[in-house]
Structures are given as structure tokens and as C-alpha cells.
Amino acid sequence: MPGSEKSVAPKFRRRADDRPDEVLDAALELFADQGFANTKVEQIAKRAGLSKGTVYLYFPSKQAIIEALVRRAVTPVAERALAHAGAFAGDPRNGISAALRQLAHGLADVRILAIPKLVVREAALVPELAQMYRHEVLDRVLPAIEMLIQRGIDAGYFRQVDANLTLRSLIGPILVHLMLADVFDISPPEGLSFDRLIENHLTILFDGLSAPEQVGAP
Amino acid sequence: MPGSEKSVAPKFRRRADDRPDEVLDAALELFADQGFANTKVEQIAKRAGLSKGTVYLYFPSKQAIIEALVRRAVTPVAERALAHAGAFAGDPRNGISAALRQLAHGLADVRILAIPKLVVREAALVPELAQMYRHEVLDRVLPAIEMLIQRGIDAGYFRQVDANLTLRSLIGPILVHLMLADVFDISPPEGLSFDRLIENHLTILFDGLSAPEQVGAP
């Protein structure tokens, strides 16, 4: 009987374990939409289907929510990214291509994108967020990619460029693409296709913009 | 008329006409530092050297300040950028290089950088900011650069790439460079040099990352 009731109408829930995640889910959407300062705790509660007071049963303060939010999202990222980075032994172009595509796909998911957006926006106000994101994500992912580039240089696949700076050439377009679309509602005429962006970018990245047989200046 | 007023009582008080600008200057620094929501009108007043009430003599509300802030900064940008874009008739690489360098130099100025930072951060809260910035800056500058690229393609200088997407490859690194440094305090080992970033990026952009005599894939 209790089992059937549960499956029918778990209205009166008593699930202390799911609650924190439900709160974080609700908070993420709201923070992403309205920013931290403009989101009221009661809004979070309502969206999570609870009352104001219940939120405080699981988080000691509003700021603790945003920190938990980033912490939750940030931890699993590292492994995923690192796994791929080291996987490619031969031509590093394959690894870099794969990494970029994975990055782009990840950020195409609103739930995932919301986190770095939040971190960037609130970093000035809650420096812990930036610290955490840097420590857990950037400090793991960026060096891995940089190493990929450096390996390509050392093995003679790439020109003698600065790997650290080149990293920025690598990932920059993805960010701009996102920001133009997200903040300014500017998308390419053909729509916000990450695939096409990546392919175009990889073309330029590996082979350059200049035509193969250079047309001299007039 | 204002002149006569000045000569009557020039005392130590600044001309009333400069007041709005001084308020905007003060607000810009504070908003950039702490975000809009966390900046109090009294802080702005204090930094501008006047009292809270006086701020309301010039601006009807706090939000009006941030809007005026962006409007003031945004208007002159258009001409400057457009001037350069059309100037180069021959090899578009020169024009692109010049544009990138100018962009980078502009953004190296904290006062200038503060504006887009502010717009990005507060866009969700005050959509007018994003609209304004898009209308006044992006919708003028981006198409101009895109056209430069397109012209290069059409004239046979560049490969057959998508100009709109390539635009993102062009400016992306600058954005990432800034964001890594500003939000996450991550700079290249040699320091945050925009010049080196640009040179490295142009190298890749025009000639590609791959070594001139390609090492074949395994």
C-alpha cells in the first residue's frame, strides 16, 4: 500500500536526500536568468516546490547555495576532460579536434553552460566561485590542452608557436560564439551551429586563413 | 550664458555641466568593481564628490545611470572602428591585423574594457544595455570586419571560409585572454601581453598551426 501510494502521488514527500539537489537545480535556473543578487530565496524555494524555511534546512545562506551550485557542477568536469586529452598519441590535431568538439558540445547544454556564465558574472561579488572554478576546472583542463599543443610542436607537427597563447586562439572562438548568441542575441545567418563553427575554426587553425597559393598584394 | 555664470562665481565648485559625467565616471568604476546591484547610490555620490541627493538631480534613477553610462561610451566607438575597417584597400590581412591590434589596445584600457564587461554582466538584468551595445557597437563593428574578410575571400587572398564564423576565430582569443586574466587571474607565464598574443594569433590565423612541410598523419 505505501508503495502504491508513493508511485501514485508522492505529494507529501519526505525525501531529505533529494532536496539539496532540487534546490540547486532551481537556484541555477534563477541565478542564470536574473543573477544572484536579484534572485530571492523565496523564488528558489517556490521553484523547488518548497517553502522558504526548508531551503535553510539544507543551506545555511543564499551564498552557500551558489557555492554549492558551482561545486557540484565543477567536480565531475575535470575527469571527463582530462580523459580525452591524454588519449591521443599520434597526430595531436586529432586530440585537439576532439577536445574542441567536446568542449563545444558540453557548452551547448544550457545546464552546463549556466555554470561558467554564473561564475563569470558573480566572480567580483563572490571570489570563491572564481577560485573554485579555476582550481577544479581551468587549472586541470587548460594545462592538458596546452600540453597537447606543446607535444605537437615538439613532435614537429606544429609550428614553433607559444603553446600557452595558442591555447587562447583555440578556445576563444567558442566563447565568442556563445557570448554573442547568449548576451547579444547575435547568431550566424544559418543559425547557432557549433559544428559548423568548429569545422570552420579548425580549418583556419590548422591550415591558416591565407589561400594555399598566395595571391600577392597588388 | 554658462560662461557668464562661470565668471560670476567660479569659486571652487566644478561646473555643473560636468557633473553628470563625473557621476558616470564614478559609477563606472564602482559598477565594474562590484556589480550594479552591489553598488549603492551613495558610494557613487561620494566618489563623484557630491551628495546622494544631487545624483538624483541629474539621473532619475540608479538604472538610468548605468544606461547613460553605456550610452555615453558606446556612441563614439562606432566611428573610430569603422574608419579603420574601410581604409585598407589591398591585402585585407593588413586591415585585419590593424583592426585586431586596435581592438586589443582599446580593451587594454580599463576604462574602455569596463563597459563591455558591465554590459555582459548586467545584460540579463537590464536588457536595454545589451540592446544598446549591440545596436551601437556590435552591429556596426562586426559587419565591417566580416566584410573585410569576405572581401579577402572574394579577392582570392583567403580560402573559402565562412566569413561570419571566421569573425569569431578572429576576435575570440582576445576575449578569452581578457576573461582568463580578469575573472580567473590566469595570465601567460610571461605576463599579460596583448602584443604577443596578437602576433601569435595572427601567425596561426593567416598561416595555420600546422608546420609548413606537413608531417603526414600515421
Next chain:
Amino acid sequence: MPGSEKSVAPKFRRRADDRPDEVLDAALELFADQGFANTKVEQIAKRAGLSKGTVYLYFPSKQAIIEALVRRAVTPVAERALAHAGAFAGDPRNGISAALRQLAHGLADVRILAIPKLVVREAALVPELAQMYRHEVLDRVLPAIEMLIQRGIDAGYFRQVDANLTLRSLIGPILVHLMLADVFDISPPEGLSFDRLIENHLTILFDGLSAPEQVGAP
């Protein structure tokens, strides 16, 4: 019946009948330490070794706890005190000395002292406390002592003083002694000895402060 219940599942849980008292014990310590308003029901529950909800099985409200607390402590006091007061038939100095010593010894016990402290502190907020304490303790004890004094006067042992006012001279020092130590952490150089206080006080009380062979006033 309760016995059979006990024998069925005596486990490790304390008898339900003692619960209310355990709650009161816990509450007394906490109220004495932190005051009524600053003590949370959950603290009481935790210290009593049960859960918040269970407290409400025994007491309908937080205020009911403090009232029960005082009521419990207050009832037995009357008999004890009255017993001694009437016991001394001859020189009332013996009775008074005994009463004072007993009073002092009683109040030296933190558990006993806590009650009047609590009553005094919370009297303004919960007038029932003061009423109860007055009715159950003061209205029984004070007249008994006053009668002792009056009897001493009538029998020619004491001067013709006002018994009611003299009562205050009798017990005042004990109160001050306690308050200085408890609230302001002020104790005599030799330590907070009630015995020495009482002996000194009795000396003055019975024989006066002035030296036996008076030094005449100028």
C-alpha cells in the same frame, strides 16, 4: 500496567514518565545560561536527549516549559522553609541564623539558584512566573521570617524595629553577594564564601557595626 510495558521493552530508552522532568532539567540550564528568548526548543530537546517534536508531546509550548519549570521547583520549597521557621521557640536569633544559613546554602546550589534568577529575569515577559514564585515561595517564606523577627521584638530580644523592613536588612546581603558574583563577576578577595558572608552579616545584624564602647560624635 506501566510495569508490564517496561518489562516488555526496557531496551535503552528511559521511562517515558521521566521525560518531562528531563526536559525541564535541560531547559533550566539553558534558560539560566542564555535567557528564555535566546534558547531554542531544539536545544532543549537535544540536551534532554530527544527530538524537537517529542518536547511538544509533553509541553504545549515553549512558554509552558518555563512555567512548569518554576512550578516544579517552587512547590517543595515552601514546606522546607516553613519547617525551620517555626521550630525555634526561645531566642529568635538562633532561628534567624539558621534560616539565613539555610537560605545561603540553598542558593549556593546552582540548580536552586537558577530558578529565582530565571524568574527575575523573565518576570516582565511572563508575569505568571513572578506570580507563581511569589505565591508559592515568597508569600510563605517571607512572612514566616518576619514573624520570627516580630516575635523577637515582642519578647524583648530585639529593639523596636519594623519587622517588615528588617526582613530586607536580613536577606539583602545574600542577594547582593550573589548578584555581584553572578552578573558582574565581583567576589571578595578571599573568594565567594557564603559562610564568611553570613557570619560577618550576623555580627553586624545582631550587634551593630559601631564599636562596643562608642566613640562619641564630635
Next chain:
Amino acid sequence: MPGSEKSVAPKFRRRADDRPDEVLDAALELFADQGFANTKVEQIAKRAGLSKGTVYLYFPSKQAIIEALVRRAVTPVAERALAHAGAFAGDPRNGISAALRQLAHGLADVRILAIPKLVVREAALVPELAQMYRHEVLDRVLPAIEMLIQRGIDAGYFRQVDANLTLRSLIGPILVHLMLADVFDISPPEGLSFDRLIENHLTILFDGLSAPEQVGAP
């Protein structure tokens, strides 16, 4: 004109200087009546004739109000009391009598009595209050009186008693008198007369309770 307006209807007051004191006056009454925890800031504001926000213009927090309250009351007390204590050179009984009478008169003023009552009640919650009161009042007044007693002993006016403990015999009755009346509404049949209390107490204090020609115990 402004002058006459002021005297007629100073409704729209702009007197930043009086405000803090008005707030403290209002707070004192309320704290004395209801205790600190039960007094709402808005009540204080209303009684002081201002709005909630205005209170925070002058005090950073509710606790700052109670501290300022005690500080304001406490500072002037010291001088007054000390002045009298040292004044009497000959028979110290005069000095002690005067001191007691002054103490009693002071505490008969509700405004003055309210402060130590408040301190005693809230000491556990805001230890700064007790500290402040001790430092500014007790540590100055009590030693002065104790010295008076000691001087009487040394000069042969008094018996060889413990001056520090005798101090408690001296002031205790006044406190009990107050507390019985204030907390428990117990006054002598003839009314709450401090004068009669003091006279009765001084009689006992100086000459003892025992009849001049002692009636031997049976």
C-alpha cells in the same frame, strides 16, 4: 520667521543632534518593560517618533542601542557618587548614611533604576553591558564605600569587620527592597518608602538588632 515656526510646530524636524538621545529614551522604556529580545526596532522608532530606517541612521544595530543606552547612563554616575564618598572626614557613619540615602534616592528614579535592571537582565546575552557597568559604576563606587568602612574600622569607630563583606550588608537591603517591589509587587504595608527603609536599616546597621541590654537566652 523660521524661529517662530520652530516654536509653533516643529513638526518637520531636522535635528540630527537630538535624535540619538530620543532613540535611547524610547529604547530604555521599552527594554525595561519588555526586555531586549522582545522589543522590536520598529517599536523603538515609533515611540521616538521616527521610522524604522531612521533609527539605523544613528545606530548600526539593535545591540548598539542597548550598549549606547548603558554607556550614556553610566558615565555621569561615577563622579556624583565619588564626590560624596570622600567628603566626610570625621565619623564615617555620616558618610555612609549619606551614601546610602543618595543611592536609594537615585534608584527611586525609574529612569535611573532602569539601567541596572536592564544590565542585570541582559548581562548573560550581552556581556559587554555587565562589563561596562562594572567598569564605569561598580568598580568606582563600591571601592569608595568599602574604603569608607575601612576607614571607620581603622579609626576605631567600627568593629573589626570585613569591609568588603560589610559592603554587602550595607547595600543589600536596598536591592531587595527594590526587587521585591519591582518584580514581585511586594511592598511593606505602609508603602514603598525608601526613607523608612533606610532609617530602619541604619539603626540595625550601626547599633545592631539586639536590644541594648541583652536579654539572655533561656
Next chain:
DNA sequence: TATGAATGAGGATTCATTCAT
């Protein structure tokens, strides 16, 4: 009986905005 998750009224504090001077 016992639990502790859930509730929501209540209260301290902040701050954009107003307005008498």
C-alpha cells in the same frame, strides 16, 4: 510514542528614492 522535515509568520537590516531646508 517518537521523529524531524516542513512551514511561514516575524523581525533585523538595507538602500533607492523623496523632500524640507
Next chain:
DNA sequence: GATGAATGAATCCTCATTCAT
């Protein structure tokens, strides 16, 4: 114009009390 005192709506957080289990 300029000031800064005053306001009160808004918001975070607390905690006594309830109630499904």
C-alpha cells in the same frame, strides 16, 4: 541648485509549531 535626513518597501534569515510517518 545642493544637501542629507527621513522613509518604508524589500529581503534575508530564524524558529516555534505542526504533522505525516
